[in-house]
Amino acid sequence: MGQRRVSKANALVAGRDGSHERGVPGSAEEVVYNAESRVRRPRELLAVLCRDLVASRELAWRFMVRDLRAQYRQAALGVVWAFVPPLLLAVAATLASRAQVINVGATDLPYPAYVMFSTALWQTFVEALHGPSQAVASAKAMLARIAFPREAIVLAKVGEVLVNFGAKLLLIAALFLWFGIPVSWTALLAPVAVLELVLLGTLLGVLVAPFAVLYQDVSRALMLATGFWLFLTPVVYPMPGAGAFGTVVRLNPVTPVLVTARELATTGAVSDPWGFTAVCVATLVGLLVTWVVFRLAMPFAIERAGS
Amino acid sequence: MTGTSPGSDLVLSVDRVSKRFCRDFRRSLRYGLRDIASELLGRRRPVESLRTGEFWALREVSLGVRRGEAVGLIGPNGAGKTTLLRLISGLINPDGGSLTVRGRVAPLISLGVGFNPVLTGAENIFVIMTILGLTKKEIDRRFAEIVDFAEIGDALQAPVQTYSWGMTARLGFACAVHGAPDILVIDEVLAVGDTRFRVKCYRRLATMRDAGAAFVLVSHNPLAILSVCDSATYLSAGRVLAQGPPRSVVARYEEEMAGNGAIPDGAAARAVEGSGARIESVVFRDPAGNALERLVSGEPAELWVRGRAERTLEAVSVAVLVREATEGGALIFELQSRDDAGPMEVPTGEFAIRVKLPYCGLNAGLYSVQVSLMEGHFLWMLDQSPTRIFRVGGREGTSQWLFYQPRGWELLTGLDLH
Incomplete structure (x- = not known):
């Protein structure tokens, strides 16, 4: 427009x-x-985007507080829900591994802790990935009626994912104590990697959100892709060696970020600093692009979403 | 009224705006993808042509709104009124022309759509008001006023899902009318809530207008346009048919609406095939038998239903359904001949059924009438007339009434009382 x-x-x-x-x-x-087309006036477009981003802070905060309150108020178990999926997956994976149903190599942490920590990170990525389209879907009625900075719903979702990760930190802390895992000083840098994980998920999520308004196929495909993606990410298994599968896992952009976050928090030895840096740079550039796509595409999506 | 001369009071100017829509949903989604692609690639330009399956929802519509002015949009369903409001709000893109908006645009809708049912009324007020663009400080300042306006009292700290429908609507409107928009767009909304609350809303709207807010109001109801607006635009099928002082624009609208409603002679095509009878005309007449162009509140009238029976019909009954001539217009009354006069026996040939109305109880406005012809205990449908729009002329001082009350006054004193 x-x-x-x-x-x-x-x-x-x-x-x-x-x-x-x-x-x-x-x-x-x-x-x-x-x-x-607004792309023809890039400078004006950027000015508008930046102004809206600034203007959306307060609204994003309200949305986040609203959603978190609603989420925890109607759940008797509250934060426990943040722990349950990693716990269940860890139990299942540990049992499977002990029974030799799946055969994983040596991990640098005790296996159950490895799975739980990795799952918590993976889950955070998935929440960030699905966040924008879910947020747009639930705010559809508002979006179709009132013009407010659309960035706010995405920012709120990012905040929500981070807060939920904070809840998962309780589990991770308990885990580290239980298994007596030594923590390196680099753990202080781990939040950077976690933030990057959230941004990477958000980047992709924001990109598909307007199209998810148009076609239901998008959300379904996203669901399916996430399930498959888990198997291409070293969550329940350690980094694979060479070979076709190893190459695919290494090409997966989530791999260096998730692995770096895990390594920073525990051993402190980052195995793939360049991969991590490359994904970080790509994410920041990509975020700008997807933000523009999101803003330009939303009116067309809303036009067809009805009111 | 277009163009933005510097220093003018125009808060909104719509300049030859066009918008195309597609009725085929799947195709419209495809076009959506294509439009997004050309927007991203910088290829999007004003368009002059339609793609397969598209139509002009708006075609070269222009209008201007000044500070504190109220502009009414009137027109039949599908005229493009709501589309224009959505364009003004900046929710969707025009396909041609341009809109210049100075200031904040807010919709007057029951903002209940944004409520989270689990959260309390107070929490929801903060969310909604922030969406409307108010800062924390501004909300704090207005909070008490909003709560007071919504009349929810003790329920403020209860989850909104425990509210009655009326409370939710009141809270939604209280939020909507306490924003600080420069332009308020109103899409036929104040039909909600009880009369007293509605009056309160109107009063609040008047205050906002005095403070300089401009209104763009969509209505099917000519009275609303006449009583509120400074100027009006009559839209039909996406085009401006008339623009200017509300009185003349509304007159034109009513004339055309009533004109379209006439039943053509020999409208046999829509008769239920082989039912054995059809309605040929539905006409209002005065007691002397002259056809009436329009009814007048309090005056006697008759409704003549003429038809033809192809066989002897036993136990015929007629239903006359009168509604407000608006989208989903409220039912005003339904007359059933079976209840009033029992079944009628109609011989083969032409017939007329006359419904006597000792006085017209409808207040001024546009109404629609539809007549159904039925047979037997199970009310088999023989035929149904098309919906016909008709106008009722009012009398002085009755514009706010719901119906016309005929009356007589008499003063009794002293001896008369005994």
């Missing part, structure tokens, strides 16, 4: 804060909508 904002003198301040007790005519900012 060709949308142009021309700030006039004292635009933002007067428009935002004083519009109820409004005094000066035409003091508010001016927006022009037309049929020109």
Whole structure:
């Protein structure tokens, strides 16, 4: 949508804060909508995006608090739900491994701890991946009626995923104590890798969100892909050696991030710093691109979502 | 009224805006993908042509709205009124023309859609008001006022899912009317809540307007447009048919609506095949037998249903259904000849059924009437007339009434009382 904002003198301040007790005519900012592609005016587009990002902070915070409150208020077990999936998967994987049903190599942590920690990280990635399309789906009625910065629902989701990871940290801390796992000073850097994991998931999630509004196939495919993706990520098994499977796992962008997060928190020896760096850079660049795609695509999606 | 001359009071100017839609859902999704692609590749441009299956939801529509002005959009269903509102709100993209919006646009809808049922009323107020673009400080300042307006009292700290439907709607509206928009778009919404609450909403809207907020109001109800708006635009099939002072625009609209409703002679095509009878015309007449263009509140009238029976019909009954002539218009009344007069026996040939109305109890406005012809105890449908729109002319001082109450006044004093 060709949308142009021309700030006039004292635009933002007067428009935002004083519009109820409004005094000066035409003091508010001016927006022009037309049929020109906004990509043609990249500088204006970026200015609008940045302004909306700043403007959406408060709303994102409200959305996050709302969703977290609702989530925990209607769940008797509360944070326990953050622990259950990693616990179950760890139990299942450990049993399978002991019975020699699956054959995993040596892990640098006790196996149950390895699976649990990795699953908690994986789960965080998956939440970030599904977050944007879920958020858009549940806010559809609002999106179709009110123009508010669309970034807010995505930011809120990122915050929610991080808070839920915080809950999982309780489990991880208990795990480390139980198994007596030594913690390296590099654990202080682990949050960077976790944040990167969340951003990577969000990047992909934001990219598909507008299309998920249009086609239900998108959400289904995403579900299916996540299940398959788990097997290509060293969550229940350690990094595989050479070979076709090993190559696929290494090409999986989640691998270096998840592995780095795990290594930083435990041994401190990062096995693939360059892979991690490459994914980080790609994520940051990609986030900008997907953000633009998301913003430009949403009106077309909402047009067809009905009201 | 287009163009934005510097220094003018225009808060909204819509300049030859076009919008195309596709009725085929699957195809519209495909077009959506294509539009997204061309937007991303920088190839999107104003369009002059339609793709297969598309139609113009809006075609070169222009209008301007000044500070504190109320502009009404009127027109039949599918005229493009809501589409225009969505464009003004910045929710969807125009396919041609441009819209210039100065300031914040907010919808007046029951914002209940954004409520989280598990959270309390207070928590929800904060979320909704933030969506409407208010800061924490502004919300704090208005909070008490909103709660007071919504009349939810003690329920403030209870989850919204425990609220009655009315409470939720009131809270939603209280939020909606306490935003600080420069332009408020209203899509036929104040039909909710009880009358007293509605009056309160109107009063609040008037305050907002005095403070300089402009309104863009969509309504099927000519009275709403007449009583609120400074100017009106009559849209039909995406085009502007009339624009200007509400009185003339509404007159044009009513004229055309009523004109379209006439039943053509020999409308046999829609008769239930082989049912044995059909309705040929439905006409209002005065007691002298002259056809009436429109009814007048309090005046006597008759409804003539003429038809033809191809066989002897035993136990015929007629139902006359009168509704408000709006989208999903409320049922005003249904007259059943079977209840009032018992079944009728109709011989072969032409017949007319006359419904006497000692006075017209409808208040001024547009209404629709539909007549059904039925037979037997199980009310087999013989024929049904198309819905016909008709107008009722009002009398002074009755515009806010729900129906027309005929009356007589008399003063009794002293001896008269005994």
